[in-house]
Amino acid sequence: MTKPQKKLGILTSGGDCPGLNSVIRAVINHAVLTYGWQVLGIPYATQGLLDQKAIPLSIHGLDLRGIDPLINMGGTILGTINRGDTLAHFDQIQAGYQALGLDALIGIGGDGSLAILNHLANQGSWQFIGVPKTIDNDIALTERVVGFDTAVNTITDALNRLTFTASSHDRVMIVEVMGREAGHLALHAGIAGGADVILMPEIPYAIQDVCRHLTELRDRWGRRFAIIVVAEGAKTATDSHDQQPDQRPSCGIGQYLASEIISCSAYPVDVRVSMLGHIQRGGIPSALDRLIATAFGKVAVDLIAQGQSKQMVAWQSGQVVAVPLEAVIAANPLLVTPDSQLVQTARALGIYVGSPAHFSPIVLDKEE
């Protein structure tokens, strides 16, 4: 019995991250080998629908010698965009969806993209399945997303390198990482990379506490260097820095923090700033991101085959499950909880993670 041929579209939307091509690979292979469908890559997110452009994707990958490079290639072969007034162009996007003859669509995106795609799918009555990706790890109802693990590894590697040079020169090294609203990257990589201070948008910091912590490290433990990880959206409770992004200092939080530390430090301090920027979004995906991406891609195709729609594949208790996109959107964004176990772990190790000021075990371990 021949299976009905479906035309399945796939697109990547929002900021890129490692692992997107691994999802695309899993979708192509499973859709073609298991279901015999045709898979069309839509370039540059919804812009491809608007332009009525699609690329037929084959299981042989991009390499004519049979090598499949998608499993470990960073970025996205489909291209992506993270700007634009997509919803205003619904009619043209809908016309594109129909002109391309799509029966269903898989969209790989972050919280913003998934909300927009779900809205379009509702309006256009598309069969749509979302796959969560973001280095920010701020998508609700899933324990894992594509891209986060690689970014954490990239930052951790940078912290390893910076620790050697910081300790050689007795310097305070500030490492600015991505995360405008969510501090998961800073928290995870800060703990894994042995940071002394981790500053995140969710937990306000006080510059006096940061400086006091650096003094404690030096006076009580003989540490003449320090590593500070700061998320780009980190805030104080009162400073003018606690503003909307367009009102913040153009130098970035890392430089801002450096000048603040120099002003308030109890001893002369030599500070350097490293801004990791888009290095965090590049690179080849880690093994874990490839596994997550592959498992998500496989289940996304199965959900389409089962006739499901407006669901997001999610990782829950070691399984890939489907959760309604409406529920995900309602619960987004997933932020760091100030009393989470990971925050408590950081504090227990003597890392300053923002107020309340907490120097255990340094302060509690008083010597005569």
Ligand code: F6P
């Ligand atoms: O949302 C992902 C993210 O990496 C944020 O952490 C960061 O603020 C933003 O993208 C940067 O986006 P752009 O590519 O537009 O500079």
